[in-house]
Amino acid sequence: MKYYIIAGEASGDLHGSNLMKALIKQDVDAQFRFWGGDLMKKVSDNIAKHYKELAFMGFAEVVMNLRTISKNLAFCKSDIENFQPDVIIFIDYSGFNLRIAKWAREKGYRTNYYVSPQVWASRAGRVKSIKRDIDSMYVILPFEKEFYESQHDYKVNFVGHPLIDAIANRAQVDEYNFRATHGLDDRPIIALLPGSRKQEITKMLSVMLSIVNHYPDYQFVIAGAPSQERSFYDSFIKNTNVSFVDNETYDLLSISTAALVTSGTATLETALFKVPQVVCYKGGWLSYQIAKRIITLKYISLVNLIMDKEVVTELIQNDFNSKRLKKELDLILTKEKREQLFMDYFELEKKLGGQGASENAAKLIFNSLKD
Known part of the structure; x- marks a missing residue:
């Protein structure tokens, strides 16, 4: 079978690569063409577009890049x-994918969605187009099944969360060697996960780094995103005692004592590594004002x-400042708060189900193609 996969972000690249591996187990003749990243390229070299070319964050930035997005849509349809x-x-990436799905439905292509757009967070009206344009939806969050089926009368498949597999199947890190390789001493580590796009990294790191000097007994380490070059981070860590690790976030989290994390998939990854965290987010003024009016979540x-x-x-927008960040970091370094977080994290993992999300989705996709 021939599979065309569209992932537009680093997390989609991870989930896409694992899905591709699982599909090969089901279909030894599988052929792939995809939009994704380096992880998917390790499975197949037939890449159409790298997600580094697609990362537009926030409403204002999307508007400014409408011409590029339009060209990408046209290229994708032709490809x-x-x-x-x-x-x-x-795979997620709803703004782009739902446009392609509408066109694909009109052209008669079979359409599957793995990792649902966050329609439960905002603009639930998009469910109407999903029901119209998507043959099968495979969701990875337990509450999504109830959202689609009970609230919108649309049957979906809950397959479990692929991060469970990604974390369980990774090679264990040798902490001594990791510290030595990256010039880290024996002080406890506080990981800084500022996001994956230049715009959000710039906003997040400026505040995260502002509190570093208050913690001489800890060492702070920035987790570099695979979508960015090392040179981009140099201006942030220049003249600081902060360290940098490039594209080794899981290894870093596995030996970290605490973390400051930009809202997104990384918050869940940090929790699954059982690392106490403070969630941070600050967007542009216009983007935040728009988001505040359409996002309905607590x-x-x-x-x-x-x-x-x-x-x-969660420290959001104006609450994400040096004073509040230091207060919350102090709290998650206390024994009592850490014990409570560990208990909640274990309960969280239970809710996500066991291993096998990629395999579950691959089996359902392949079997549907045989019908």
């Missing part, structure tokens, strides 16, 4: 027609959304 896939598999972090309570503190 699909040249490849003639048996199925198109969309929380922004996946940890709190899945648990349906405040497990981790």
